[in-house]
Amino acid sequence: MHLYIALPGFPENQKTVIGRGVNIEIINTGTELMLGEVLNTHEYFLCRRLAEKGYIVSRQSAIADTPEAIESALRDAISRADVVICTGGLGPTSDDMTRQVVANLAGQSLIENASVLEHIENWFASRNRPCPPGTRNQALVPEHAIVLPNSHGTAPGLIIEVSRPHGAAMASVWLVMLPGPPRELRPMFDDQVLPWLMRSFKQPAPFVCRTIRTIGIPESIMQSLLIGPLSDLVRAGLEVGYCSRPGEVDVRLSARGENAALTVAEAEKIVVGLAGEHVYGSGDERLEDVVVRELARLGKTVVTAESCTGGRIANRLTDVPGASAVFLGGAVTYSNELKKMVLGVQAETLQVHGAVSEQTAREMAEGARKRFGADYALATTGIAGPSGGTPAKPVGTVFIALASDRSTIVVRQLNQFDRDTFKQVTSQQALDMLRRQLRGV
Amino acid sequence: MHLYIALPGFPENQKTVIGRGVNIEIINTGTELMLGEVLNTHEYFLCRRLAEKGYIVSRQSAIADTPEAIESALRDAISRADVVICTGGLGPTSDDMTRQVVANLAGQSLIENASVLEHIENWFASRNRPCPPGTRNQALVPEHAIVLPNSHGTAPGLIIEVSRPHGAAMASVWLVMLPGPPRELRPMFDDQVLPWLMRSFKQPAPFVCRTIRTIGIPESIMQSLLIGPLSDLVRAGLEVGYCSRPGEVDVRLSARGENAALTVAEAEKIVVGLAGEHVYGSGDERLEDVVVRELARLGKTVVTAESCTGGRIANRLTDVPGASAVFLGGAVTYSNELKKMVLGVQAETLQVHGAVSEQTAREMAEGARKRFGADYALATTGIAGPSGGTPAKPVGTVFIALASDRSTIVVRQLNQFDRDTFKQVTSQQALDMLRRQLRGV
Numbered sequence: 010m011h012l013y014i015a016l017p018g019f020p021e022n023q024k025t026v027i028g029r030g031v032n033i034e035i036i037n038t039g040t041e042l043m044l045g046e047v048l049n050t051h052e053y054f055l056c057r058r059l060a061e062k063g064y065i066v067s068r069q070s071a072i073a074d075t076p077e078a079i080e081s082a083l084r085d086a087i088s089r090a091d092v093v094i095c096t097g098g099l100g101p102t103s104d105d106m107t108r109q110v111v112a113n114l115a116g117q118s119l120i121e122n123a124s125v126l127e128h129i130e131n132w133f134a135s136r137n138r139p140c141p142p143g144t145r146n147q148a149l150v151p152e153h154a155i156v157l158p159n160s161h162g163t164a165p166g167l168i169i170e171v172s173r174p175h176g177a178a179m180a181s182v183w184l185v186m187l188p189g190p191p192r193e194l195r196p197m198f199d200d201q202v203l204p205w206l207m208r209s210f211k212q213p214a215p216f217v218c219r220t221i222r223t224i225g226i227p228e229s230i231m232q233s234l235l236i237g238p239l240s241d242l243v244r245a246g247l248e249v250g251y252c253s254r255p256g257e258v259d260v261r262l263s264a265r266g267e268n269a270a271l272t273v274a275e276a277e278k279i280v281v282g283l284a285g286e287h288v289y290g291s292g293d294e295r296l297e298d299v300v301v302r303e304l305a306r307l308g309k310t311v312v313t314a315e316s317c318t319g320g321r322i323a324n325r326l327t328d329v330p331g332a333s334a335v336f337l338g339g340a341v342t343y344s345n346e347l348k349k350m351v352l353g354v355q356a357e358t359l360q361v362h363g364a365v366s367e368q369t370a371r372e373m374a375e376g377a378r379k380r381f382g383a384d385y386a387l388a389t390t391g392i393a394g395p396s397g398g399t400p401a402k403p404v405g406t407v408f409i410a411l412a413s414d415r416s417t418i419v420v421r422q423l424n425q426f427d428r429d430t431f432k433q434v435t436s437q438q439a440l441d442m443l444r445r446q447l448r449g450v
Numbered sequence: 451m452h453l454y455i456a457l458p459g460f461p462e463n464q465k466t467v468i469g470r471g472v473n474i475e476i477i478n479t480g481t482e483l484m485l486g487e488v489l490n491t492h493e494y495f496l497c498r499r500l501a502e503k504g505y506i507v508s509r510q511s512a513i514a515d516t517p518e519a520i521e522s523a524l525r526d527a528i529s530r531a532d533v534v535i536c537t538g539g540l541g542p543t544s545d546d547m548t549r550q551v552v553a554n555l556a557g558q559s560l561i562e563n564a565s566v567l568e569h570i571e572n573w574f575a576s577r578n579r580p581c582p583p584g585t586r587n588q589a590l591v592p593e594h595a596i597v598l599p600n601s602h603g604t605a606p607g608l609i610i611e612v613s614r615p616h617g618a619a620m621a622s623v624w625l626v627m628l629p630g631p632p633r634e635l636r637p638m639f640d641d642q643v644l645p646w647l648m649r650s651f652k653q654p655a656p657f658v659c660r661t662i663r664t665i666g667i668p669e670s671i672m673q674s675l676l677i678g679p680l681s682d683l684v685r686a687g688l689e690v691g692y693c694s695r696p697g698e699v700d701v702r703l704s705a706r707g708e709n710a711a712l713t714v715a716e717a718e719k720i721v722v723g724l725a726g727e728h729v730y731g732s733g734d735e736r737l738e739d740v741v742v743r744e745l746a747r748l749g750k751t752v753v754t755a756e757s758c759t760g761g762r763i764a765n766r767l768t769d770v771p772g773a774s775a776v777f778l779g780g781a782v783t784y785s786n787e788l789k790k791m792v793l794g795v796q797a798e799t800l801q802v803h804g805a806v807s808e809q810t811a812r813e814m815a816e817g818a819r820k821r822f823g824a825d826y827a828l829a830t831t832g833i834a835g836p837s838g839g840t841p842a843k844p845v846g847t848v849f850i851a852l853a854s855d856r857s858t859i860v861v862r863q864l865n866q867f868d869r870d871t872f873k874q875v876t877s878q879q880a881l882d883m884l885r886r887q888l889r890g891v
Contacts, residue, residue: 326758
């Protein structure tokens, strides 16, 4: 494994800052961002992770990955912030000039780091691939940088101290350089940068934050439900934030100070009491995580029979590590032929009631449960659109069935969204039916 | 309908800038961005729309929607840019101070705009809803602003001229203020802001841009493949950009000037010639779009038999409108029991070769094709991880099969990624096998 290389500037040597908030800025480099070719998921991830620990980013910037743009943005951020987190520009190709710009700003030379070079060589050797020419560049690091090993790629992260113009409140600014690919950046940030930050820039007072995830209540209703009951705690310093996705609302409760934990716990009790069965989880938990966990806890299994969701439910369940213990499999039956053959839906049912009907949904779920041998089966059939609607069954109409050994429940929903949102919301409603049944709510 | 209000500063009165590129910055306001509660889709949308017309954003910033943060970010951007596009902060609530900050920066008073007020009142009247108290604030606009009617909401957009310190190359900076909700911002930008920009800041010369999407060549190999053959065109002004996702690389070709179209067309010919069968599409096309379109063109059908991808392939195919014409359905067979029952995989095959094997993949594909009655069948079986690997079949091992009426092809891949990327890359490889077969490459 890798050594964590302690060099001058290592955080243990750094005076911990207490008593004032740390000013953090984020710089995302990438011409693809400026061209609108990709969504900036780094901004989202980093801001979220930092906020969970009580660090609020004061400014985020995105620029092209040219040395001029990077230098200009870094200089601007350094003039304002205590910590600047910069993503991208550490790859092997010739346009990855970030490391040189940073070394210049810090007044340090780039030196070849033997440990990083060895890691890069091992990386390619273990994959039986030749080490491409430019890749050795990634072993070049500013001489006094803290090197953050990259267990999911070749470019290491870097933490570099940059002196401020004298007279500033703090003597230096810390530049945190992270690799661009999310699967490299995310574990490096969680496992190395966040612990470093929390050691080096302690919160002036305890900070507690809790996100409660709910389903089935619109944001405006949730707000008017909570505003009165939470008002005393808000006066005492509680902050309440709402974040809504189609069909879902997160309630974010946070507080600072000696009583923060108590304040947030009391607020959570109020929210859970009022939102009740609509609360499905907390933090980053997804509904599929909760459903898989509940099934595992109860030793039960589930199968799926999807028409209009086209595999979305199965795909979401199998996104959860360990899903194979509770999810046996399922069928995607877009055609009527497959509904009959794979799930045993009666030809007469399809003819009399149509493929999008309560009866078909019921037979899909019951057929899947019986044939595939599971405790529960979820089935969906509906009209995702953009075409295919009728006056009686407009686009967005969907029937969702949940079969168990005791009964089969079918609900009718009208999910009038674009195709992707339709699939997501419908799969969410289906998984939520199962969650409620498993929890007995 | 709304009147487009011509006031001093209206673009027709403005000297059109030709001969140099226009420097555009974007500022996204919103505390929810700084807390990582939402993805910044405005950045993506605006950068993309602008790039399509040859305007490259030089910097994007996000800040909380406090008057101080907004003023500071606006001042910084004004000192650098010719056009500053600012999103959010125009709503009715008391923390929407953006309009006051902007009026101050422009040295203008806020006045109540009668046309906007009428629109707001009609908006609520036509919905039989009372006009909430703060909403009248949205009719307050800087006295010389160009008002952009909002046909999807109440807050108008604004274009405001701000004088520069004298001595600057251009006498003024243009601030474009847009409402935060995407369904209001997007049509306003497309229908009003972009035409204004193209009238006011004409491109110095024609601009042509083309993105070619490839699969199966790593970015570094793609670069070394293209760098020589494209070098003459690059010297003549061609710009080449690369954007990689796991397993895929986009090559973006752009040029300006009288010969732009010719230059880009020649470059495209070279890229397509060299990347050959690895080119699957262009522009925004996804692989699943191409596969569904090719199947439809040939009048062929496909079914899926997924183990380790857990429904990802079916889900991707059914994300394409009209998929039902070519996709009959599929099975997600996580358990061995379902592989045997639904797909007819032999018990002996599973026992002798294991569920993750060439033989099982082959029988899954052939069973699905025959039983479900399709022209093609795709099957996957592998170890997504994080656990379940063996020395002979480590985590990431996957067998992908494509069955047709002529033959069954099985490939073995080693996709050593996190679970989500594993599923995405494996589904990508499977869809690409089908694409190649359909195109005969």
